[in-house]
Amino acid sequence: xxxxxxxxxxxxxxxxxxxxxxxxxxxxxxxxxxxxxxxxxxxxxxxxxxxxxxxxxxxxxxxxxxxxxxxxxxxxxxxxxxxxxxxxxxxxxxxxxxxxxxxxxxxxxxxxxxxxxxxxxxxxxxxxxxxxxxxxxxxxxxxxxxxxxxxxx
Numbered sequence: 187x188x189x190x191x192x193x194x195x196x197x198x199x200x201x202x203x204x205x206x207x208x209x210x211x212x213x214x215x216x217x218x219x220x221x222x223x224x225x226x227x228x229x230x231x232x233x234x235x236x237x238x239x240x241x242x243x244x245x246x247x248x249x250x251x252x253x254x255x256x257x258x259x260x261x262x263x264x265x266x267x268x269x270x271x272x273x274x275x276x277x278x279x280x281x282x283x284x285x286x287x288x289x290x291x292x293x294x295x296x297x298x299x300x301x302x303x304x305x306x307x308x309x310x311x312x313x314x315x316x317x318x319x320x321x322x323x324x325x326x327x328x329x330x331x332x333x334x335x336x337x338x339x
Contacts, residue, residue: 205332219277219280220280226283226285227284227287228288234289248293249293252289255286255289262282267332
């Protein structure tokens, strides 16, 4: 969950997306990249929801699969950052992030819904909310470091 919201803040907080718009001077590029991310997320979450309730894969296996997509997405975005975020590599990274998000978030919410007994949900949901707040801070700090490193070039 931490990684999901850290990256989501980096993109949805308009930091990375605005930087790419300034770099490319094109809103269309940002729309296309956002479309890649959103489409991959929706398709992955639908598939994850079906598989999470089936007998083919259990939820733990799906979380492990999402971790692989997370590592691939991190590696792709770090590599993209090393080359000042070329559009193709950034699109691939965002597509992988969308798949990771779609699987991990869907499955983790299913686990929360089915494993926390009634009466204890407020404590767990409060802890989850605190983790989400911390992760959004991490995303904004990452964005700040990117601007310090790359500036307006």
